Amino acid sequence: MISTGPVGRATAPLARRNPVAKLAAALVFSFTLVATIDPVAPAVAIAIELAVLPLFGLGYGTLARRAWPLLIGSLGIVLTMVLFAADRTGAVLLDAGPITVTTGVLTSALGLVLRVLAVALPGVLVFATTDPTDLADALIQNARVSSRFALGALAAFRMLPLLATEWQLLGMARRARGVDAGRNPIARLRLFGATAFALLVGAIRRGTRLATAMDARGFDGGTPRTVARRQRFTVADTALVAGAAVLAGAALTVSILLGTFQPLLG
Incomplete structure (x- = not known):
């Protein structure tokens, strides 16, 4: 079952900040790191993210359980770079026929992996410590987002556990009909594709x-709405966004001082 609720300690200093402030801080911190392709700046950023993790009320084990897809994706990035990277400069570390691993390839792969992790982890922290309903309310009240969009996104987010349950039901239904891939990897891939397509069709129908139903109940955004749960944007929330910008700038400054800064453009 996919959990869409917050898993952090709600009383933690940064966990109780306004959802829009946390989202803005994550965006500021993440997109600042896109300015460079060197591995130093994202490495410093990851160190900062791990250092502030207790302030969000999260444990490192919880973060690992939430971020394991990122780790798997990182391995895929390294493998892809090793196999298909065009830049093979640097000392040769491994020469096995068509596969040539050099220090230049590993440096490029390391920089890309660290940048992906540094950009994605703030988002993981935000959604692991924010209730989706509070986020939708804050987007409407503080960010002036259309209620139609915010409430529609909230409804879609709440349906994620249903997708996981339906995936299991589709698998059990196919096995009950004698459709089983066994140990054949090609048959497993084909069965996975068929199940994913059936899940997509079901999700589109349910979403429609x-x-x-939401439009019939007045969620079309054309009617003025009242606020049941007030989301206030305080001075502490502004300080959180400003602090994220300062820390991202510090990561870039360390990269510049060490002489490893490589601008993405130019």
């Missing part, structure tokens, strides 16, 4: 019915 949900959109019609």
Whole structure:
């Protein structure tokens, strides 16, 4: 079952900040790191993210359980770079026929992996410590986002556990009909594709019915709405966004001082 609720300690200093402030701080911190392709700046950024993790009320084990897809994706990035990278400069570390691993390839792969992790981890922290309903309310009240968009996104987010349950039901239904891939990897891949397509079709149909039902209940955004849960944007929330910008600038400054800064453009 996919959990869409917050898993952090709600009383932690940064966990109780305004959801829009946390989202803005994550965006500022992440996109600042896109300015460079060197491995030093994202490495410093990851160190900062891990250092502030207790302030969000999260444990390192919880973060690992939430971020394991990123780790798997990182391995895929390294493998892809080793196999298909055009730049093979530097000392040769491994020469096995068509596969040539050099220090230049590993440096490029390391920089890309660290940058992906540094950009993605703030988002993981935000959604692991924010209730989706509070986020939708804050987007409407503080960011002036259309209520139609915010409430529609909230409804879609709440449906994620249903997708996981439906995936399991589709698998059990196919096995009950005698459709099983066994140990054949090609048959497993084909079965995975068929199940994913069936899940996609079901999700589209359910989303269409949900959109019609929400419009029928007045969620179309054309009617003025009152606020039941007030989300206040305080001075501490502004300080969080400013602090994220300062820390991202510090990571870039360390890279510049060490002489490893490589601008993405130029």
